[in-house]
Each structure stands twice: as C-alpha cells, then as structure tokens.
Amino acid sequence: MDIRDRVMTSGTEGEERGLLSVALHPRYNQTSVGRVFSYYIRNVSGQDYTYVSEFTATDDVVDVTSERFLLRVRQPFVKGNGGQLLFGDDGLLYIFTGDGTGNDDLQGNAQDSQSFLGKVLRVDVDQQGLEAGDSSSARLYHIPPSNPFIGNPHARPEVFALGLRNPWRCSLDSKNRGGTGRIFCGDTGTDMFEEINNVQKGRNYGWNLKEGTYCFNSLNCTKIENEAKPIYTYAYSPDWGSAVVAGYVYRGSHFSQLQGSLLYGDVVTGHTYLLRESGGNWTSREWSVCPESRCPCQARHDKSAFLLAFGQRDDGELMLLMASEFSVLKPRGTLFQVVPPIGTAQKPVTCAVATLSPLPVVSLLLLHVLYRLCGLVM
Template structure:
C-alpha cells in the first residue's frame, strides 16, 4: 500500500478522493481514473499505475505514437552501482527494483532473481562505468531537424554528454552519441559549448527542445 517506488496516475481535475499529506497536514483532493490497473485490487492502492521504480530522473510523453493509441511515456531511471535505465511505462508493469538493476540481478542470492509478475525490462540499459546519472529527455517531434524526428534524447547529468535512442524493427533500440563540436573549433551558428551538469530537458509548444543546467549552484 506504500506509494514509494511507484508511478501514480491521478485525475487532478476532480475531487473524488480525500488524501491528507502527513507532513503538511493539508488535504489533497484528486480523482482516481477508473482504468487504473489496481483500481479493484485488495492489496494495492488504486492510485498506483506501475511499480518496481528506484529513482526516476525525467519522464515525458511522446506526442505521437506510430504504434497507435496514446503517446508512450519514457522515463530515465538512475541505478546504484550497475546500470541506469530508459523505460517505457506501462499500466501494471513491474520494473524490477529492488530485485534487478537493469537486467542484472541485484540480490546477493542470485536464486532470488526469479521472474516477476508483469515484469518489464528497460528498452535500454547504460552501464555505470560509462555514465554518472541519466536525465530523461523527449522524443523529438519538431520540424527544424528532420534527421532527429522520432528519436528520443537523453543525457548524462554530470558530463552533459547527450545521446540519441532510435527504435528499430521488432522493438529493438539503437543508441548513439549526439556528437557536439565546440564553438571555438567549429565556426557555425549550430555549434555551442557543450553543457555540463544537466538538470532537466524541456519542450515548448513547437516541439523545440531545451536543457537546464546547474551553473554556480543555480539553474540556467
């Protein structure tokens, strides 16, 4: 019944549920969508949408879904000492924490890493020896850069290195570096000094992407 390590799905436009915040003591009014996967469960809160989450850093919903239906939800997940992940969030799915980190067993006793009910593996896992902490971005749907259309972007929070993740046939994903050239070495308006300490990505109404980084302790 805990909210910890879960994805919640709420209707904030209606006040069907009275929930009191234990820290502030204030009432939070929200509704619970009737299509939530645990709406009729006797052992789980009806607010829950997915579980097995450790520490997500950046989620976004694709504004287009070529597979039909509503836009898919992409989330970056920060692991501990083995892998970071990029996940597609689905109703009722279990993303493995704290049994798995990526697809690797997290338990001291490997025999405890049995298959989980409704388990989902990440669409991409990133070894910690190649990154510090992944920050999730967006699937690009803008018009300015046609070569990026339909490709998911994300970054390493510490180094600022940015990556592209492209869906191939049969649900496989191909990751490649988004190469950057320093403005001093590549004289072009399209070249910028690579950002470091990225905190988050943003997207405006024209589907243009932006990044927020930390500079001298302040976001910019």
C-alpha cells in the same frame, strides 16, 4: 512562482531535494485562471516530505497563497526523491516517485504496492474523491477507474506502475505532436546501471530486485510479476556517466534526421545521446549538440557542465538546461535552445543574456539562474 519559503534545500554539493517538477494543466491556456501543479520536497518538524500541490495562476503569475495539497509522502532519506509530474494524452496526472532511500532500498518500498514510494501514480485532478472508509476526508483528486490496482486490497489504487528507484526525468511522446502517446522515463541506478523505460500500465520495472538488466538474486528475479525490461541501459563509467536524464522524442521540424528519436543524456558528464527504435529494439549513439570548435556564445564549451533537463517547446523543438556547478545554492545556469548549425539555411545564431531573480525554473538544482538564451550547434 517563488516558493522558497517552503522548499527544502541545503548547500551540500549533489543536493537532490528542492523544487523538482512543475506541470501545467492541459487546459491552462484555455481559462482565465490556470492550474499549475508542483512536486517539491518540504521539511516539517525535522522530517522530509514530498508534496504534490496545485496552485492557480493569472497572466502566468502563480498565486503562491492558493496552494492546495494533493499528496504528501514521507521521505525516509534525503535521496531517492524521484520528482516528475506530467499529464498524459488521457488528461490524467502522472506522478513519478523515488524509493526514498539512499542506495539499496532495503525497506523494499519500490516493490511494496501499498507504498507510494518507487512508483508511477496516476490520478484525475478534474474530479475529487473520498478516502476509502473515511467519509470526512475528501481527496483533491479522483482515482481513474482504469488504474491497474483498483479493487486490490493489498495495493494503493493510485499506483499505475512500480519497481522504480529514482525516476526524476520523464516525458510524453504526445499524439498532439504526431507521437505515439508513450511515456518514457529515466531511472537512475546505484552504482551499476542507468536505465530508460517505456512506462506502461501495471508493469513492474524490477527495482530493488534488479538494476538495469542485472539480477541481484536469481531466485527473486523469477518471481517478478508483469515485469517490464528497460528499453535501454548503460553501465557506470567516467566517460559515459552515472545519472541518466531522459529527454523527449523529437517531433520538431528543424532536424529531419532526428525525427522519432528519443533524446537522453547524463547529469555528470553533460553528454547527450539519441535512441532509435527499429523492430522493438533500441540503439544508441552520441548526439554532439555543440562541438567545441563551433560553439556560439560559449555554449557547452565546458564539457564538465552538468545536464539537468531537456525541454520541449510547443512546436516540438528542444531545449537543454545546464549548470556549471552541482549545487542548489549557486545562482548559475544556462538554458539553451537547439537550432541548426551555423552556415545552414537557417539564420545565424544570436545570443542574449538576462538575469532573472527569483526565477520560476523547473530545476532539481537551481533556484536562481542566469539564463543564456542561445543556439546550440548540431
């Protein structure tokens, strides 16, 4: 899938625009022509927009001429793009949008239920509907009748949850893998706190009235209707990090001690952690995936490497996407598969290097990468 001709990027270090997410339809492998959904930033006549599009694919090759636009949302600023697509166990498409601003969301997009920005949207892509009051404008999706703001004239019917700043890495703990069906999402803060949320129907996650659990104005914070507090927050620090990356709840078979734990990390430090739930409370500890002294294939030997995303295979095992530089235009990156430590009953780790260009990678920062398929040591 190569859509570089329509994706907006720049060479600026720390660039957040680009191809941000790709999701396969739940029945992708059950039909001869699969459906692929993408979330990317596109510039039209000098204005940035978020595009949520549908493509078709045959034999895992996407027909880039088949693009159909499900949603186009104006981006007021170059940051705060959000950027996650995923299908829930209900078969519906969840769309995670940022507030579209640089820092403080002075426009109040995240709390405005009539705005698409700073939201979780939920739509049914297996049906089509009509725009309200316009019989000539067909949507390429249907509004699920169970969406929380159906019938509310002051809210978009697509809205599933609100009050988010920049939810760019989220995941489903699928019941098909023995999970709970819950959706977890990391929401990056401005300069105080990072947070991880359990995304629930109709809930308000507080931004821009709160960052993490910190309230900017106590009078406003008492008025948050259907507020949902984060399951976990951490403060900005050079050691801990400043840009959360939510991962997956582990449902594989290689690591019994990780079963049911939610993995997460931070872009800036590249460190990884796990969250454990007990009695509704979540506790965190560092998850050392690759001690430098026992790191095969030079994997993660550079602790300054940037963590871009977690991945989950069909068998529930984990992968990490890392980059050595924080730039869209640098063609370097590494995809790691997490395997048991060397010396266990598992076979020794082997490594293979291959250059792929162009590469259909779901990445905020990379369009071309060097994939180093390699095991990580716990």
